[in-house]
Amino acid sequence: MKNNAIRIGLFGFGTVGEGLYEVLKKATSAHAEIVKICVRDRNKKRSLPAEIFTYEPEDIFTDPDINLVVELIDDADASYAIVHRSLEAGKAVVSGNKKMLAYHIEELIELQEKTGTALLYDASACGSIPVIRNLEEYYDNDLLLSVKGILNGSSNFILSKIFNENKGYDEALKEAQDLGFAESNPTFDVDGFDSLFKLIIITVHAFGTYVHPDDVINYGISNLGEADIRYAREKGTRIKLLADVSKISDDKITLCVLPCFVPPDKYIYSVEDEFNGVVIKGECYDKQFMFGRGAGGFPTGSSVLSDITARSHDYRYEYKKRNQYRKMEYTTDVDIKLYVRYRDEADTALFRFKEVTERYYSKDYSFVVGVISLADLVAIKDELPKRNIFIAKMY
Amino acid sequence: MKNNAIRIGLFGFGTVGEGLYEVLKKATSAHAEIVKICVRDRNKKRSLPAEIFTYEPEDIFTDPDINLVVELIDDADASYAIVHRSLEAGKAVVSGNKKMLAYHIEELIELQEKTGTALLYDASACGSIPVIRNLEEYYDNDLLLSVKGILNGSSNFILSKIFNENKGYDEALKEAQDLGFAESNPTFDVDGFDSLFKLIIITVHAFGTYVHPDDVINYGISNLGEADIRYAREKGTRIKLLADVSKISDDKITLCVLPCFVPPDKYIYSVEDEFNGVVIKGECYDKQFMFGRGAGGFPTGSSVLSDITARSHDYRYEYKKRNQYRKMEYTTDVDIKLYVRYRDEADTALFRFKEVTERYYSKDYSFVVGVISLADLVAIKDELPKRNIFIAKMY
Numbered sequence: 001m002k003n004n005a006i007r008i009g010l011f012g013f014g015t016v017g018e019g020l021y022e023v024l025k026k027a028t029s030a031h032a033e034i035v036k037i038c039v040r041d042r043n044k045k046r047s048l049p050a051e052i053f054t055y056e057p058e059d060i061f062t063d064p065d066i067n068l069v070v071e072l073i074d075d076a077d078a079s080y081a082i083v084h085r086s087l088e089a090g091k092a093v094v095s096g097n098k099k100m101l102a103y104h105i106e107e108l109i110e111l112q113e114k115t116g117t118a119l120l121y122d123a124s125a126c127g128s129i130p131v132i133r134n135l136e137e138y139y140d141n142d143l144l145l146s147v148k149g150i151l152n153g154s155s156n157f158i159l160s161k162i163f164n165e166n167k168g169y170d171e172a173l174k175e176a177q178d179l180g181f182a183e184s185n186p187t188f189d190v191d192g193f194d195s196l197f198k199l200i201i202i203t204v205h206a207f208g209t210y211v212h213p214d215d216v217i218n219y220g221i222s223n224l225g226e227a228d229i230r231y232a233r234e235k236g237t238r239i240k241l242l243a244d245v246s247k248i249s250d251d252k253i254t255l256c257v258l259p260c261f262v263p264p265d266k267y268i269y270s271v272e273d274e275f276n277g278v279v280i281k282g283e284c285y286d287k288q289f290m291f292g293r294g295a296g297g298f299p300t301g302s303s304v305l306s307d308i309t310a311r312s313h314d315y316r317y318e319y320k321k322r323n324q325y326r327k328m329e330y331t332t333d334v335d336i337k338l339y340v341r342y343r344d345e346a347d348t349a350l351f352r353f354k355e356v357t358e359r360y361y362s363k364d365y366s367f368v369v370g371v372i373s374l375a376d377l378v379a380i381k382d383e384l385p386k387r388n389i390f391i392a393k394m395y
Numbered sequence: 396m397k398n399n400a401i402r403i404g405l406f407g408f409g410t411v412g413e414g415l416y417e418v419l420k421k422a423t424s425a426h427a428e429i430v431k432i433c434v435r436d437r438n439k440k441r442s443l444p445a446e447i448f449t450y451e452p453e454d455i456f457t458d459p460d461i462n463l464v465v466e467l468i469d470d471a472d473a474s475y476a477i478v479h480r481s482l483e484a485g486k487a488v489v490s491g492n493k494k495m496l497a498y499h500i501e502e503l504i505e506l507q508e509k510t511g512t513a514l515l516y517d518a519s520a521c522g523s524i525p526v527i528r529n530l531e532e533y534y535d536n537d538l539l540l541s542v543k544g545i546l547n548g549s550s551n552f553i554l555s556k557i558f559n560e561n562k563g564y565d566e567a568l569k570e571a572q573d574l575g576f577a578e579s580n581p582t583f584d585v586d587g588f589d590s591l592f593k594l595i596i597i598t599v600h601a602f603g604t605y606v607h608p609d610d611v612i613n614y615g616i617s618n619l620g621e622a623d624i625r626y627a628r629e630k631g632t633r634i635k636l637l638a639d640v641s642k643i644s645d646d647k648i649t650l651c652v653l654p655c656f657v658p659p660d661k662y663i664y665s666v667e668d669e670f671n672g673v674v675i676k677g678e679c680y681d682k683q684f685m686f687g688r689g690a691g692g693f694p695t696g697s698s699v700l701s702d703i704t705a706r707s708h709d710y711r712y713e714y715k716k717r718n719q720y721r722k723m724e725y726t727t728d729v730d731i732k733l734y735v736r737y738r739d740e741a742d743t744a745l746f747r748f749k750e751v752t753e754r755y756y757s758k759d760y761s762f763v764v765g766v767i768s769l770a771d772l773v774a775i776k777d778e779l780p781k782r783n784i785f786i787a788k789m790y
Binding site: 019022023026027028029030122128129130133134137138139140141142143267270282283284286287288289290291292293298299301302305306309310313315318320324325326 | 414417418421422423424425517523524525528529532533534535536537538662665677678679681682683684685686687688694696697700701704705708710713715719720721
């Protein structure tokens with residue numbers, strides 16, 4: 001039984017980094033200590049003595065005393081450089097950067113195999129919910145049917161304020177930012193990018209398949225309006241931003257990140273505020289629901305802590321499904337039922353509905369509900385944010 | 396990366412055993428096969444060909460072709476004998492018998508260490524929710540504050556029928572039995588023994604402490620009456636059978652299994668029917684909620700499958716908290732607020748209330764609510780089932 005003392009070189013000292021520092025002080029039995037912190041801004045006032053900080057990344061990579069690199073920085077390119085360099089230098093690394101992972105995970109898996117060094121990132125995928133670890137270790141069989149969830153705390157917080165407290169979108173967004181739930185760029189959260197990147201990572205561990213984020217539809221809530229909220233209420237539903245990877249046949253999976261009209265009998269209907277909720281569905285175990293705090297420095301800090309203590313036991317992801325099971329292929333050849341609210345009739349021409357089931361017209365706004373192929377939706381995904389429309393999936 | 400083929404010798408072929416057999420047929424990539432099944436009853440009609448069955452346990456222990464023993468039998472003594480023999484014979488073993496584990500886990504941990512063989516039992520603790528594995532691997536630090544939950548599917552099913560469909564206790568119990576949710580002896584479920592045994596196992600992995608089941612209060616729902624349901628409704632609560640292990644100071648934990656008046660703002664309030672729900676609370680990550688199917692052959696079968704595939708990767712519990720962290724001591728020196736409904740005034744003499752906060756008297760029944768030391772409650776625990784009373788904890 002090993003329990004190596006962990007000496008950490010940390011990159012980034014923002015909300016999560018500071019949260020981690022506090023968490024580590026409390027978790028004395030973790031035998032983990034931050035010995036050096038690399039930051040960029042020399043002028044920023046810091047809460048720790050100057051000696052612990054460095055501005056030179058190599059100070060960390062070349063320090064023989066440091067056996068774990070933890071990187072908690074926003075910039076995906078810089079994050080990639082750190083993780084890559086770290087693995088090459090033979091140092092295990094913990095990362096919380098979902099964007100970086102969503103784009104580079106394939107290469108980083110191979111680099112881990114080549115160097116024999118480990119990269120852990122449970123913290124990246126769902127705040128404090130141990131989704132990756134559970135998919136990797138517990139649902140490590142081919143009975144999995146789907147993983148669906150609310151993966152972004154800030155957009156869910158905004159939706160809760162809108163639905164439960166009748167606040168406007170802008171007011172709700174501001175409140176999320178004031179509380180520190182929204183990340184540096186709100187687009188990342190509210191337009192579904194954060195959820196998308198997490199879904200890409202989850203899919204690797206759920207079905208062994210890497211899907212490029214650019215190939216998946218992601219649409220967020222920044223265009224949500226009064227009419228959409230009214231429509232949701234009339235149908236007895238709430239709008240939630242859902243990320244979904246589902247098996248649709250023996251060798252095919254499909255992915256999407258879309259606002260969704262969720263009926264009250266679904267677990268995720270009750271996931272409110274900054275919380276995340278994930279439903280794991282399997283052939284025999286029916287449904288598992290995991291629920292926890294998805295945003296904020298402490299919860300994320302404590303999930304980084306789990307990655308850190310896992311390293312003290314030499315834990316590494318084995319990518320079991322990727323390496324051992326039948327490869328599942330990503331497809332968009334699947335129909336979904338979509339709601340499109342618009343003002344300008346020309347905007348609906350964008351959507352190749354196979355069948356229309358509902359139509360409403362008024363001077364102020366109109367909407368159409370119909371069946372559309374996911375492939376057709378992916379094809380126009382870059383066009384969607386430019387239009388004065390809102391789209392959402394019928395559950 | 397290892398993925399050894401698993402050849403299973405199975406003990407017991409009841410609901411869960413048959414469920415497992417079906418699950419394994421579907422989970423083809425698990426590379427696990429049941430090669431021999433040891434059963435007791437020679438006359439029972441079986442759904443599989445006779446060749447696979449044996450009546451002689453040694454046929455399994457001495458078969459060099461079998462590398463994993465799975466035991467899914469009700470009888471705790473027989474289960475103990477199998478697990479003990481199996482570890483001594485150097486064969487890893489998966490067990491689902493919570494009673495056996497609750498009484499023998501200390502010795503079996505030592506036997507694992509001595510023989511270098513592994514015993515896994517995630518299936519024992521919470522149906523399909525991966526509680527043990529998460530406590531062991533993910534919450535493997537000293538930030539944990541409490542683990543609380545609805546751990547018994549059948550009693551929760553009964554409570555749901557009573558509260559949501561206004562059924563009587565007997566009617567609800569019969570329905571649970573008809574649906575196969577109640578185990579062979581209903582006392583085990585409805586009087587809180589099943590929850591207690593699971594709590595003992597969870598406590599070992601949550602806080603590293605073994606507490607003898609006889610030292611912990613467990614009281615169930617079999618005496619629940621109209622008046623109690625009315626009282627719960629008046630307070631806007633639901634009665635749930637809750638198992639709870641909580642840290643109360645730096646080196647002390649306390650345990651109890653009691654019906655509890657749960658207010659609507661608690662996650663477990665919404666755990667209905669045969670489902671289980673567990674709330675894991677920590678110093679930094681606040682609350683995690685896990686939810687899943689707790690009773691029935693398939694869900695349990697699939698969690699046994701997770702134990703089996705874990706063995707194909709040579710997984711074993713490391714009992715990290717037991718071996719590496721500061722030992723937490725069990726105490727009953729803690730006050731709780733208790734509701735006692737009674738008819739005979741003499742029965743209340745049993746309870747040494749430190750303070751009474753509510754009292755009601757009528758010809759038909761009376762109740763008292765007050766503060767009592769858990770130690771005093773444990774002292775009278777064997778007396779409680781003999782009286783015409785019902786007790787429940789205020790949340």
